[in-house]
Amino acid sequence: MTKSNSVVPMLSWLCISLWLASVQAESPAFDRTIQPLLAKHCVECHGAEKPKADIRLDGPVPNLVDAKTRERWEKVYAMLVRGEMPPSEKPKLTTDELETLTKWIRQEVERGVLADRGGAGRTTMRRLTRVEYARLLQDVLGLHFANVPLQLHEKLPNDPQNPTPVNDGDLLTFQSLHLKTYVELAERAVTATLATEERPRPFEYRIEARGLTPSTIYATHRGFLSKFPPLDNNKTRLAPVTIGSADCTPDGAVRLPPIFRVDNYLGRDKINVGSWYISLPYFEPHGVLHLRIRAGAVFPSGEGAPILRVSLYNNVDNERFGKQVASFPVTNPADSLRDFDVEIPFDLIDFPYVLFQRSKHVSVRITNDYMPIADRGPPPSGEKGKPAPPWPWDEPQLVIDHVEVTGSGAGDWPPRRHRELLAAGDGIENERDRAGAILASVAAKAWRRRVEKDELAPFVALYEKRRIAGDNRDAALQQPLTAVLTSPFALYAVERKSEQITPLSGIELANRLSLFLWGTGPDRELLELANDSRGTLRDKQILAAQVERMLNDPRSHVFTEDFVRRLLSLDRVETDPIEFNLVQKTFHSHQVAALREERLKNDLALEPVRFFEHLLKENRSLYELIGSEQLVVNDRLARYYGIDEPAGADFRPVAAPPDRCAGWLTMAGVLAAASRGNKESTILRGVYLLDRILGESSGTPPGNVEPLEVQAKADAKRRQLTIREQVKLHTSLNTCQLCHRKIDPLGFVWTDFDYLGQKIVPKPDKPLDLNCSGTFPDGRSFANLDEFASLLRGKSTTDRYQFGEVLIRSLTRYALGRQLTLHDDPLIADLVAAARRDGWRLRNVIISIVLSKSFNQG
Structure with missing residues (x-):
């Protein structure tokens, strides 16, 4: 081991040894002062026999270097200062006793943090989340394709599911499974970018709707173009184009009705019906297939825009398989056609391409994937043996004028992404130097910093090894590029480890900021500021201006979606088996109802995100998140809420109805x-409000407790009780009261909403108990949701539960990428005080977090 390599671990062990020595030196004070206090007030409930909440306080001096031990004592501290410990029926601590005990906890927690994290009070290495890493690959390799979103992160192992909205470095471990899958994904991405084989045979097809000759075959119209651009040796190939039941406009364009309803057939698995089915002569499915679709739409009154859906599709030997690759609304009218580009990267989309080889065709299907936004009754049916009556509803139609299809071998060669990735080597004759320049350029982007020449030596050596093995000069770059993209510098956000709190370097600050707001590495402007030797980025005005610029950039959607979805657990809406009962309202069709429900769930999960973005864009008060006269909705949500507007799939602000x-x-x-599909969800809602809105942990429930509805089904007497009575009976045991006395009174605030978020309207013949009153854990009471929200706003700076402070804590955790400790209380107090002076403006809160010492120092 070299001297430079041995110094850091020796210093780290020295710090820990000195801390442990200091603890041992002070243990007599613990024995004389702290232990007697614990024995007097705490050990009865938190001793060796059945300690409440699994917290024991009867042992020797605790080792707060251990994170779990430290977390346990922080909970003790929180309960002491909130007056929850000792419980109300036990003798209270005197003021002097409380000060002695809380002061000792604070000091020991801070010292534990410093010893655990090398004196910096921070995590100096944090693995990128799987979403961040996938986005890094896309940015470095230029893997962004027109209208085709890649979900590369789905090919990586799931990250730990943490209940708080924090990309916590302590939880993001790295195991052998990670290395295998990360290398496989990086290798696949590099292979998809580099064109190392011979140029594929180029082809271009232009398929005109008005040039098709229809003939009836299997209830579809099949047409063939008689002329295509020549391929090889001036031979002409035909591309069969199948068009389902579709009307033509007066100028000859094709109208596609929604795929769910063609010839009164409800579903979208009937072969080729209601779609363009482009079947191209077989070619090896590598590279990028480019479609340019000239299209518009017909919009009936009160309906949304048709959805243009592009799929890879195959139906051969009864092996039917479809894979959606693109889906987007067409909002321009049919009399104002426009081009829509779709780039299909074969190498990055999972599809059984062997089916294409069997059929000797590569097939792409274009459909109108519109789903109704309004309820539909059962479809009309006529007498048996007679034609069905006319369809009573007008649906949006997709109008297609023509489609141009271009193969990966057409145009310039090698492709643009290949040329851009290797551009750093242009003009360099020496192969080794060329490879070094290319690897240095890619490493600087992937590692998010300047790269020293000696760091690249192993990667250049790997390149030379592949050249000796016979790879051409571009193919030989595949392995070293994969190695660069899977090195620790790419997989981890790395910061210097220091025994003293010191300012971050410019590049460390730039990386921390870009991961916070964009979930990826810095762009060129941010890097130039970071690398300025004058420390330009640390200037507060310049740093604040960068935050403004980054929040205005579309890439900030990454931050808003990830933060809000995790804070409010919105993924539950899409993944939990929540039944919206749409079958009877959607033609009595399970299949179409399931598709309609899928889109409704997606919109419901997006609404809180889009509302947060709206407030952030206009720099409005964060308290509007719990009280506003506006909603931000699209047409589907407007119908769900009973609002007449807006039209279209885009989210936009509208006046909120009184109950929203x-x-x-x-x-x-x-x-x-919050309800998770449970009709009797009072307790679940209380837990959700306590955890997500009040920012306080609800604890871990016993594993053998049945939900209320299960208990009611098993006990006829329980079924006769009101929800409040059932909850009271459910939580009557003393062991349950510790948590439920905080949880249950909160859950009643939503009594007049059902588990789908709809307002409950009592029927005259079936009265309901819609009592929404309850209490906060600190004893303050509310009569309804309005009073609950009012108490959350906090009339006094000393009020215990203030939504503004809770949100600032969550944003700060997310920005720092770690849990907050008692050590961070002064930071939160400063941020809250600044926000209060500034009217709680959301954008300014984020700027304040970035300008804080904790964000700028390590």
């Missing part, structure tokens, strides 16, 4: 996430 004026608290997606 509490921001997140009255959004159906939030209520659905």
